[in-house]
Amino acid sequence: MAGLELLSDQGYRLDGRKATELRKVQARMGVFAQADGSAYLEQGNTKALAVVYGPHEIRGARSRALHDRAIINCQYSMATFSTAERKRRPHGDRKSTEMSLHLKQTFEAAVLTQLYPRSQIDIYVKILQSDGGNYSVCVNAATLAVIDAGIPMRDYVCACTVGFVDETSLADLCYAEESGGVSSLALALLPRGGQIALVQMDARLHQDHLDTLIEAAMTACKGVSKVLDQVVRQHLQEGSTLRE
């Protein structure tokens, strides 16, 4: 049986998108009252919930405190029902630890942590449904949650995965594409300045293709940032009009 044809000759992907098109992104901010900041974001069928607490006094070992900036604590988890196969997912397995670390690195690059010495910012992200690009969706959801919490950031952090097939870069891979043997790359970008917060890739790719792939990822991230921007502004309008 032939494998999946990721990109048809007519230029359509499995789900009918063209190579550079993103999935539909929908988001909401402020979904929880008790957290300092929270957001829910759907990118196609990948759905994530992000919650931010802080900045607050450091909990647990106080020795972790940094005298010149806040520490960021990230926790990534997946719901048992998030994939096609129901699976118990204990905290702290290798994959989610890695993902948590990536998230932490991403947000350390974006949040102005030096404003809050000796404090801690918690970012908890949970994947409710997984259909590829988990990392990116988490970053995008967490960005909204951080903004909702009123924590200062240099810029949005937007992330997107891209894959490389038949000399073409595919933006925002879905699960079928991710598992279809594409070398994929995840990139988190501060879109306005074009600074890259994190690039992550574990597939093989020749370095000559890397530039085109990163270029494609950056374009895709900017697309995501436009959507996020709309969501934030909308949320802002609602909040500020109501108060008057």
Next chain:
Amino acid sequence: MLKSKTFVKKTRAGGVMKIVREHYLRDDIWCGSEACRECKQESTVLQADACIESNLCPYPHYVVPDTNVVLHQIDVLEDPVIRNVIILQTVLQEVRHRSAPVYKRLKDMIQAKEKLVYTFTNEHHRETYIEREQGESANDRNDRAIRVAVKWYSQHLKADGLKVVLLTDDQGNKEKAEENSLVVYKFDEYVKNLTANPELVDRLALSKDDKAEIISSKVLFPEHLPLSKIQSGIKSGTFLQGTFKASRDNYLEATVFVQGDGAESTEVLIQGLQNLNRAVHQDVVAVQLLPRNQWVSPSSVVLQDDGAAKDDDMDEDEEEKALRISAAEAAGKPTGKIVGIIKRNWRPFCGMLNVSQIKESTRHLFTPADRRIPRIRIETRQASTLVGQRIMVAIDGWPKNSRYPNGHFVRSLGSAGEKGTEEAVLLLEHDVPHQAFSQNVLSFLPKMPWGITPEDMVKRQDLRHLTVCSVDPPGCTDIDDALHCRELENGNLEVGVHIADVSHFIRPGNALDKEAANRGTTVYLCGKRIDMVPELLSSNLCSLRSNVERLAFSCIWEMNHNAEILKTQFTKSVINSKASLTYAEAQMRIDDTNKKDDITESLRGLNKLAKILKRKRIENGALTLSSLEVRFHIDSETHDPIDLQTKELMETNSMVEEFMLLANISVAQKIYDEFPDCALLRKHPAPPPSNYDILLKAAKSMNVEIHTDSAKALADSLDVAKVDGFSYFNTLLRILATRCMMQAVYFCSGMDSDFHHYGLASPIYTHFTSPIRRYADIIVHRLLAVAIGADITYPDLMDKHKQSALCNNLNYRHKMSQYAQRASVAFHTQLFFKSRGILNEEGFVLFVRKNAIIVLIPKFGLEGTVFFDSKDKAGPSLVFDEEGPTLKVEQTTFHIFDKVKVTISLDDSNIQHQKIRMALTEPVIPGVSVAAPDVEPQAKKPKVDH
């Protein structure tokens, strides 16, 4: 752009899983018609005045075939008459799922510009996407999707005066389409009314209704089980899955190879028509084992389905009974019956037509060349013209009440026995892809006129000033290697091997590359070459001809005068060969002491080093084995062979060979160092000791000791093996030794741990030097280019599993090409003997079998079997001694290496399987040997074909 989504749910085996996938529907998918003014398309495929001359549809129209039409009638659809076709995505996907070969042909068809085929992505179009309804099967849903798309098209194009015709063979589908007031025709209906090409009708595959007419009411075969039942049966262990292999000798017998877990695999014997149950050679089938008391052993009877004499539905009980009896004798092997077909592996078969006795009949039986394939019933009106021709036929189906499968005529290859035809047959039968390169493939060729651009020069070393020359056999047009040698200022020698830079032209992943990867190798037949890459590359741009600038991949060594390598360098380069020589020309230059020009000096240097290299290699235990290679002198006008000649080896042959070996080894080491996991290498495993038995026994019979502990020991003992007064002995011994060897194979370094090349006594080896004719070399070029930073990599190159799959294909193609080559030689030998009549020649016994001896005629390099027994009459008494091995026929005993005399003639009693026949003349054995060399050939044969 509109994005809306629906969810597609799928369940997969092993518990139910809900898989949710997004499905975006768009409104920017255009119809592809020139006439349309609504769609904002940039380029169109379909013509505004789409005219296919037809009685049925005299108006301009586009045709939309449904999946089954594409699957079964691709032979007709490919015809240039049929144009302006719309292939729906639904159809394309279904075809892709169901048949890879048809899918490929369909894609080629879509690519071909003049066919005007447009692919409409209906599944993602907002108005043509439909969801599967409750209780609707996937197939019904797809049929409906096709109808909806056709409906959309016909409304869309109504204003432009174009109609859209749906072609389907499914009655239900047709009726529903008519309800929706679509223009719909049966495919055969449509084709029969095409005025342009009436012969297309013959190529129609039989549709279900047609089959119904042919069939007598009698049900001959048990029903096949549905796939779901087979799958559950396989899971529970009641059925076994395996590949069906029909027996060559007995049409009522077959085996099924069941691949077990790991290495363990079993063979299940199938006997009798009922049990065979319509399986065809190479099908993947499900088998049910019979109870142990019904197990039988393979019969030794040779049975051929000679249906021509019998009526089709005649009882075959008698034959089967004979089979049973013979089978019941011995202890049984696992025996089973076929309960279902998991996957048909039908391809078009070559063969000949048996014309029906009824004169007006349009239904005929077709006998494939391959005896393992059953005869096929076809319908044609051209029977009279097709008689005596080799034709190709595809199977359409095998209903349970038909004795033979039904098929349709695909094309004629030409008259049987003609050279062109036979060549085509042997290519087809050896699965050698030999069609002309498709448009799609050719589109990736560089545009002519081609020249070296400054960008090319930037990355390459300019070696145009070097005195490079090539040495090849006469008439060679695909020159892939060239050499140079010069003295450096420090007194050392610089030797360069320059290989055509094919990977520069063939970029990974494009159609050209895929085609080359599939072909795997160029196939050389007598007087014909089946190129792996299009001629523009093989004979021009990549061929390192003299006095033109060519791109090369160079391997340059610095050596001292003892041929020790001091430095190795790999680089992409540009060269300008100063001369293309033949082996003989090069030899002459070297030998001519008066010549002092650069080329000659370079050749002399090379030759000197090559001799040292060769000596070193042999000291290391490399084997020099022998096989007789014959060359035909081919008449330049008739292309018939006029003389046979065994290949002559000159010093220059081995000179070129030495440097190629050296380059291959250097490259192998380099790519393995760089890519330990995915280097493509070539290994030659050491043969298991038992392989040498025959060689040892044969040598012992002449009181010669052969050591086979190592390659070195073998080489040494072969060197000293001589028998006085029998000069040919050593050669014979080497021929025997060759037969003991294993096949050398390509493999991926990440998948294997044994790299040793036994024959060359090299720890590592690969193929680098012939990228024009071997695909493996192209991969090696790419790996090396990446290793030296001259090119970029791509994912498949670094994937050891893909690499390994590629190796399997290359090994298969390589093997088949060798078989094809041999078959071609055999065919030419036959032609040669046909023109010569009967010959009387001297030969040597090469092997001794239970009932025959195999004789080698050194003069022609020809091997033949002399049989002593026969079916129709009582044979002479035969005593076979395995220890010798010797065979005692009446009073005469045959040993290996015995000198005999035989007559050689052509047996053409079976036009599909002509062969060379040998008969013994000396020593004279009464009742066995034949007397005089010039008796009528018919009488001379000890037995006629069964």
Next chain:
Amino acid sequence: MALDMRLPTVRKTVSLSASAFDRKDLVVPGDIITSDTGFMRGHGTYVDEEKLTASVAGEVQRVDKLICVRPLKTRFNGEVGDVVVGRITEVQQKRWKVETNSRLDSVLLLSSVNLPGGELRRRSAEDELTMREYLQEGDLISAEVQSVFSDGALSLHTRSLKYGKLGQGVLVQISPSLIKRQKSHFHNLPCGASVILGNNGFVWLYPTLGQQEEEAGGFYTSLEPVSLSDREVISRLRNCLLALAAHKVLLYDTSVLYCYESSLQHSVKDILKPEVMEEIVMLTQQKLLEQEG
């Protein structure tokens, strides 16, 4: 028991006037506010390549040359004099740590509290040992911000009789930005309950006490049962607070009171139903407007 369950419904997006939609004073992180270098950088902004850039999403506020961005929602940014309600999280040497919804826990020094026995009492080593008897982990207090440390942590004091340990009552946590700054944050509402509107967003509702027990110095808590009617009033107030917060209405005595009055036609538990909530808040806002205008 009848349960009121409902499916999630789509929130009605409040119709926004076109002018509201492109308000220039709303910025998001990364937005450049001005490239004029003459301005001073305030909270919620940073300077990137000489351009004043927003770092939070919110409203731009300008005071003379100072530009700040005030986010919709944030942690409590304490200033000297703010009234806060907080919870003791830790008892340390000579001080308590108080959680006040600010970025770091606030500090209440032993020297900043009124100990029983009068203002002039000397603090002895004994007092340090018995700190836990005055205030222990989990206790709620009301206090005032005395000073702000360099790292942003707050130092509190309770050196007034109105501050001190809180007894029986209900704590409501809402966003600090919804608390209106006023002269007094302690209110005895006419409906029979009292409220402390902490600037940090912690609101304390408690029964109005007959008289202050001066001697206790703020450390005595009455454990007398509170009457049912008082409890009902407090519960109603709590729900009103939540309703106002949900609709982002600023909280001060008048708004709370009006809301309380508007809610009287509904039973206490019904106030939390979204439609009732909306109705009450609308009524409240109407009343507030009437009063203003």
